Amino acid sequence: MSHHIVEARDIHYTYPDGTPGVRGVSFRVTHGESVALVGANGAGKSTLLLQLNGFLSADRGEIRVGDRTLSKKTLAEIRRTVGMVFQDPDDQLFMPTVFDDVAFGPLNLGFSAHEARQRVAEALATVGAAHLSDRPPWRLSGGEKRAAAIATVLAMEPEILVMDEPTSNLDPRSRRRLIELLATFHHTKIIATHDLDMAMDLCERTLVLHEGRITADGPTEEIFANQDLLAASGLEKPLRMQGCPVCGAGSPPAVFRPPRVLAPAHHHHGDSAHHHDNDDPDHDHHD
Amino acid sequence: MGGIENGFLEIGRLDTLAAGDSALHRLDPRAKLLATLVFIVTVVSFDKYTVSGLAPFFLYPFVLVSAGGLPAGFLFKKLLWVAPFALFIGIANPFLDRDVLIHLGPLGISGGWVSFCSIMMRFFLTVSAALILIALTGFNSVCMALEKLGTPAPFVVQLLFLYRYLFVLVEEAARMVRARALRSFSGRTMPFKTFAPLVGQLLLRTLDRAQRIHLAMRCRGFDxxxxxxxxxxxxxxxxxxAAGWSAYFLVMRFFDLPHVLGILVTEIMG
Known part of the structure; x- marks a missing residue:
């Protein structure tokens, strides 16, 4: 079968109202790779993701998924291969119950009732949402909604997962759980995000997008260590790579140094609550 | 505005009731839908001056509410919400139709009042039957039943989506109204100048969302x-x-039980 490869060749897209979206983007993501797509607001991340799904068709350039070039003919097949998790789960959960929602894709793909049921159960179990099966989606919490939305995509068994800001609007624990969950997936992943700490956890490779162009493409840690590059693209280092706000250890924050005068009362006493994020064992979950 | 938001939460409460577990809840939604449809059709098919003939039909909501363990007070309050509509439909009748129809001793009751009574009774019966159907079945199951009974799919899909996104839309509208209220200090009413762009923006946001939902559906093979x-x-x-209740309704429609009972009683008395 196809090799779970996503390739963009010189994609150009301008919105009908003249707003430039992406201007000449090329990249190739190979089987099993996990790639972060980072960039400031309006850099073109979402536009690029919509291209991968054929929702927007490029003015110039082409998208290849596996051995197929994206076109009207291959659209249905490519949409099945590329599972897309939207930024707002409310857009993705449109059926009356979580069960119906997760079953929606498999049923449309023509699976039997029995097989669809099985896929739903598996997908919900994977994201830890089996107990939500009969609940209406609009009654779920943010974290539950996100889990359900991911299950709807997993039930289709896509080869490639494309996610738009998967950690947005989640509380810290839900965010951590989601990161651990995503780390267990062996799909080819493309994750558009501002959450650079998550990118460090999940993605070995990072694409930096700035004003519709790719300004860097390389190993995540190298890119995030490059202060000048990040600044030029409207980004900052992941919090974990910034100096500790309490004692100032680690690399000094370039843009903003917290006023030290506020800290001392806190510093030499309340140490139990303060540790360097780098040492957090939680962060070793990714493979 | 809080009022409107709460009103919608109450719609959600109807659905919560549907999660109950009585014998009536467990019935296939199609049976309840069919019984409700026959009920509504027979109730509205009566002559406009019918009052006593409608009496036996109160048995249906009464039995369903008690057997299904539904909160009667809550349903009644819902009824009052819509009551003004029926009131305005019927209220002109007593003034237009002044022919005396019934004589109660020295009192003459005009046809207008009789038909007004009839309208209010029908309103009560039909709307309560619909509310009970939703409370025992849930809106989505009712839609599914509609589809299984042959309603064209586009209608059913429209209904489902209307219901699913009603809550999202209300939340969005409530957020906008709240944002506006926080920055306007001149009183409670919204001037038209503010209202128009607000509604316009709500429409644009809705269109955007519709597009995203459509994309999400296409991504999962919607056809x-x-x-x-x-x-x-x-x-x-x-x-x-379904058959039992339908038979009851039909018999009561063509065979005026209260009237017959009345004659019977008079004969015995005589």
Whole structure:
């Protein structure tokens, strides 16, 4: 079968109202790779993701998924291969119950009732949402909604997962759980995000997008260590790579140094609550 | 505005009731839908001056509310919400139709008042039957039943989506109204100048969302038909429920029990 490869060749897209979206983007993501797509607001991340799904068709350039070039003919097949998790789960959960929602894709793909049921159960179990099966989606919490939305995509068994800001609007624990969950997936992943700490956890490779162009493409840690590059693209280092706000250890924050005068009362006493994020064992979950 | 938001939460409460577990809840939605439809059709088919003939029909909501363990007070409050509509439809009758129809000793009751009474009774019966249907079945199951009974898929999909996104839309509208209220200090009413762009923006946001939802659906292979796995089973209990109630309604429609009882009583007395 196809090799779970996503390739963009010189994609150009301008919105009908003249707003430039992406201007000449090329990249190739190979089987099993996990790639972060980072960039400031309006850099073109979402536009690029919509291209991968054929929702927007490029003015110039082409998208290849596996051995197929994206076109009207291959659209249905490519949409099945590329599972897309939207930024707002409310857009993705449109059926009356979580069960119906997760079953929606498999049923449309023509699976039997029995097989669809099985896929739903598996997908919900994977994201830890089996107990939500009969609940209406609009009654779920943010974290539950996100889990359900991911299950709807997993039930289709896509080869490639494309996610738009998967950690947005989640509380810290839900965010951590989601990161651990995503780390267990062996799909080819493309994750558009501002959450650079998550990118460090999940993605070995990072694409930096700035004003519709790719300004860097390389190993995540190298890119995030490059202060000048990040600044030029409207980004900052992941919090974990910034100096500790309490004692100032680690690399000094370039843009903003917290006023030290506020800290001392806190510093030499309340140490139990303060540790360097780098040492957090939680962060070793990714493979 | 809080009022409107709460009103919608109450719609959600109807659905919560549907999660109950009585014998009536467990019936296949199609049986309940059929019984409700026959009920509504027979109730509205009566002559405009019918009052006593409608009396036996109160048995249906009464039995369903008590057997289904539904909160009667809550349903009654819902009824009052819509009551003004029926009131305005009927209120002109007593003034237009002044022919005396019934003589109660020295009192003459005009046809207008009789038909007004009839309208209010029908309103009460039909709307309560619909509310009970939703409270015992849930809106989505009712939609599914509609589809299984042959309603064209586009209608059913429209209904489902209307219901699913009603809550999202209300939340969005409530947020906008709140944001506006926080920055306007001149009183409670919204000037038209503010209202128009607010509604316009709500429409644009809705269109945007519709587009995203459509994309999400296309991504999962949507082809115009919504397929649902539902364990629908039309068995003996369903048949008994639908056929039993329908037969009762039809008999009561063509055979005026209160009238016959009245004659009977008079004969015995005589």
């Amino acid at each position: 115009g038909r919504v397929r649902v796995l539902s364990p629908l089973k039309f068995g003996g209990a369903e048949l008994a429920f």
